[in-house]
Amino acid sequence: MDTTIRQQAELATAEIAEVAAIPLREPGTELVALEAAPAPVAEAIRKRMDELDMTNTQSIISFGSAAQAELQQISQAMLADVKNKDVGPAGDSLRGIVSTIRGFSVSELDVRRKRSWWEKLTGKAAPFSNFLAKFENVQSQIDKVTDDLLKHEHVLLKDIKSLDMLYEKTLDFYEELGLYISAGEAKLAELDATTIPAKEAAVAALPEDDKMIGSQELRDMRAARDDLERRVHDLKLTRQVTMQSLPSIRLVQENDKSLVTKINSTLVNTVPLWETQLAQAVTIQRSREAAEAVRDANDLTNELLTANAKNLREANAVVRTEMERGVFDIEAVRQANEDLVATINESLQIADEGKARRAEAEKELEHMEKELRETLASAKARDASSDAGASVPTA
Structure with a gap:
């Protein structure tokens, strides 16, 4: 592995530890009513109640939508930058380097291995020369893949930081939805307890000529009240979905952190170990070839001595046997x-x-x-x- 890549991988270790140590807030689970809310929270709830105009349908429909504006900006920025994090390329690089090493068979070092009929047909080189060529190819592939892994590591670290920001903004949106829901429920309680009864009394006190218009205004107020109730219900559903998205973001972050740690460990520890083992394999094979050459020479000498002695014994036995035989054998x-x-x-x-x-x-x-x-x-x-x-x- 290139020295620069190794140094960059070692420097990234501190950044990984820093990112992994960032604490994240936990979301609250209960809504706070206006009457039970502390003074700052109560003031925030009243401020959101002031956004409602019961005579304006658009005001009711868009109630609470301002809370999502900043979250949308963060999400769109992430999508424009990385289009949501995809661990596929990094995973492919890890699988690629493992496949490269697995495709490197030490059994190919055996120079006594007979070439297959296909190798003979295609005129492939001898096993060890072919092994050396493949070793050089593996080395270049390792260098390329480690460079890709380092790039993926930087991208993943950036994604983790972006997800931290997205988590915080999502949590803010979740809490903001709680304020809007409390404001909507407080407004509904106010309508049911004060505004609508007062309007009913006012309509009842009107002259007969004006009661039709007053009754229509009362029906519009009740319809607006029902629209607000439905809007508050939608906000509660949105808050629930938002709460479910928070652990999803955390899970993606944990996966990213685990993958970054694995990549860093591969770059700092595993790849150098692989390279060392491959280099040792080549050196060991060369030593083995030299030892086998000496052994073959000794074996040849011993075989010659043994074969000559055996041949002498067999030839002497044949000659002496023929010398001791008569012209005709008695058995014949x-x-x-x-x-x-x-x-x-x-x-x-x-x-x-x-x-x-x-x-x-x-x-x-x-x-x-x-x-x-x-x-x-x-x-x-x-x-x-x-x-x-x-x-x-x-x-």
Whole structure:
């Protein structure tokens, strides 16, 4: 990692601690009625009651809207500057640096590893040279990502400060809404208890000709009173939503602070450790290669000595064995003799079997010849008897 980036990351540690130590006010939960309010609060409530003009509908509709003006300015300024904080780029940078390191496989240091068919086909470099090239690429990627992380850290710190301001203004708006609600409820109580009854009495005392106009004014006053009641209800809903937004702002701030702390820890501690480990991996591999070269030389010498001694032993055994053998092996002579005797015996047996078969054939021939003579003699006798019967005359 570049020295300048490291120094900037270390300097940001104090700023992170300062931002994290800023206390934030907690919102109140109860509305204070005009009668129970302290003098300064009561004066503020009466001041907001004076903003109401019950004869002006627009005055009732816009009642309390002035409290939101400053909050809108702060929100719009933040949106124009950063369009609301997005932790995506910073998170992407953190994931990118982790992916870069994970993609750096120390197993690729093994120079004895066989190249895959794809590596052979594409003509990729030897494992260790490829590793060194990848190490340089990883180093450049780490430098780039750390620079991006430092920028994200500054942006997040700025966002945290802006969120502090937004939180304060939102809390002021929340409290201001409470004053307007108290003022509206006080005004409603005044209308119900004093203004409307007085108007009713005044209308009742009017002559018949003027009662129609007076009754219309009374109806308008009651309608304005109902509009104010609805407006006060809307302000209560707005106050509730505003109160819910306060912990949301705090949560975003806490996430920002955690992310800034993580980025700073990565820049100050993790990245230098990764670089040290990668550098050690290269150095260790070089030492390993040298040791393996020495080991291979020693192994070759021992293999030659062992192979020569083994070959000498095997060759000597073959030579001495052949020297001690006769011209003919006794086993070969014995086998030849046995085969010869078996051949003579088989010849005699075959001759005896042939003689026996010839004798049987002669007997069979004599039998067939005798049988043939008997058959011919029987045929002649049958023919003579047939001729004698034919010569006798008929009666």
